[in-house]
Amino acid sequence: MTLTNYIILLFSCHGLKIYGAWLNKYHKADLWLFRILVQNGVAVYATWGTLSTLLSLTIYLQYQTETSRCDCGMLSLLLLLMVLLMWFLLENFYLDEHVRYIVTIYPVVILWLAGALSNSGSTESYIYIFEAVILAISCIIIVARIALIAWKHNKRPLYKDNGLNMSPVEIALTQRKLFL
Incomplete structure (x- = not known):
């Protein structure tokens, strides 16, 4: 299920890359609504799916496996931290043109970790401390992500008005991609 959510996110980002210039030319509001509602909505769903997994x-x-409860929780938290850091690097440096305006992943993780911390029984356990560290890292990452988005939006915009009046079909025909 979680993998399916990420595939849907990939397809929504890929479709926006192909038809984004056309949407920007004629329907600028549609482009931003698509980015805000669809992409961020799918990202929220995928993040909740990852956390539930x-x-x-x-x-x-x-x-x-009859492993202790703390060790199992520590493994999941370690995997969460690795996924968060890997996603931050991927979205900012490798997948930037596809997922630039997706920001809802980190608030979902922050909300989930805050709920886990508020329901924790012992505030001195190493699980609680590790959760708090991941929560702090998530807060730092979201501030850095928003700053990077603002900087990239001003310095390197995704779409430029080149004066071409092409339909989505014409744009798709000029692309040499596997998925149209």
């Missing part, structure tokens, strides 16, 4: 992994490991 990590929670399910914790429960599965705890009951199927």
Whole structure:
């Protein structure tokens, strides 16, 4: 299920790259609504799916392998931290033109971690401290992400008005891509 959510996000970002210039030329509001509502909505759903998958992994490991509850939780938190850092690097340096305006991933993680911290029994356990560290890293990452988006939006905009009046079909025919 989580993999399917990320595939849907990939297709929505890919379609916007192909038809984005045309949407920007004629329907600028549609382009921004697509970015805000569709892409960020799918990103929220994919993030919740990832977090629930990590929670399910914790429960599965705890009951199927008879590993301690703290060790299973620590493994899931470590995987969450690795995914967060990997996604931050990918979205800012490799996938920038596709996912530049997706920002809802980090607030979802912050909300989830805040809920986990508020329901924690012991504030001195190493799980609680690790959750708090990941929460702090998530807060720093979202501030850095918003700053990078603002800087890139001003310095390197995704779409430039080149004066071409092309239909989506004409744009798609000029692209040599596997997915149209």
